[in-house]
Amino acid sequence: MAKSKKANKSGSSFFWIVIVVAVVLLALIVFLSKQSSDEPKQDETFSFDYSNQPFEGDENAPVEIVEFGDYKCPACKDFNDTVYPVIQKDLIETGKAKLYFMNYPFIYKDSERSAQFAETVYQELGNDVFWKFHHLLYSKQPKEEKTDFFTLKVLKDSLAELVNEADVKKVEEAFKNKEYKDALAKDRSYVSELKIDSTPSLFINGKKFTGSSYDEFIQEVKDAAKK
Structure with missing residues (x-):
């Protein structure tokens, strides 16, 4: 009986570890995606307002x-x-x-x-x-x-x-x-x-x-x- 409880506890802990890792990975993917989208691409053309510039x-x-x-x-x-x-x-x-x-x-x-x-x-x-x-x-x-x-x-x-x-x-x-x-x-x-x-x-x-x-x-x- 004690052995069964230990196994259940171990399985539950493993389940929550997987959930936490998945959440962290998802957050990392979203963060990196946002960083990538925020960075201006090298081949993009920026539209400067050249008026009143030397x-x-x-x-x-x-x-x-x-x-x-x-x-x-x-x-x-x-x-x-x-x-x-x-x-x-x-x-x-x-x-x-x-x-x-x-x-x-x-x-x-x-x-x-x-x-x-x-x-x-x-x-x-x-x-x-x-x-x-x-x-x-x-x-x-x-x-x-x-x-x-x-x-x-x-x-x-x-x-x-x-x-x-x-x-x-x-x-x-x-x-x-x-x-x-x-x-x-x-x-x-x-x-x-x-x-x-x-x-x-x-x-x-x-x-x-x-x-x-x-x-x-x-x-x-x-x-x-x-x-």
Whole structure:
């Protein structure tokens, strides 16, 4: 009799273990399925709103390149110093592509400040001044990432190398009034929606570039221009 009770107890325990394992496996399948569906597919085309975004190139160029960058990111500086000149010469000047810059400031606290200030420069002084300021900031990027280098004074002094005192004051006033707020929020919404986690992140006609070299990137842009 005692033996029979033990067997029943053992069978009951086994039954509940199977149920628990099945529930856990089901929950895991649902979780992984949701994660997979949330991830943007590499071949998906994202529809950017390019209005009120700084860009270089012919408005009618067939290829739209988007760079998400951070002014404190060494890889972004490398892109600006080595790849941008090739893009400028082979793609922008030939009318094949135009290049947009969008902000993803995350390296350090002054990443945010420099993005805010550069966005304000664009809003107040226009596209041409923005790009000069953009390249100037990368030329001044400090070697140490974890330093609060891009102070408001450094940003104003840098802008003063390009424009007159009245324009600097105009930008400073707009910066203090947070005129950059909506534009930066728009960039951040793209970062969130596209699940961008590094810089520079590059898109060609709305598709994320997933190649392993900048040579591949240039070739993909050229191929896109032929379509």
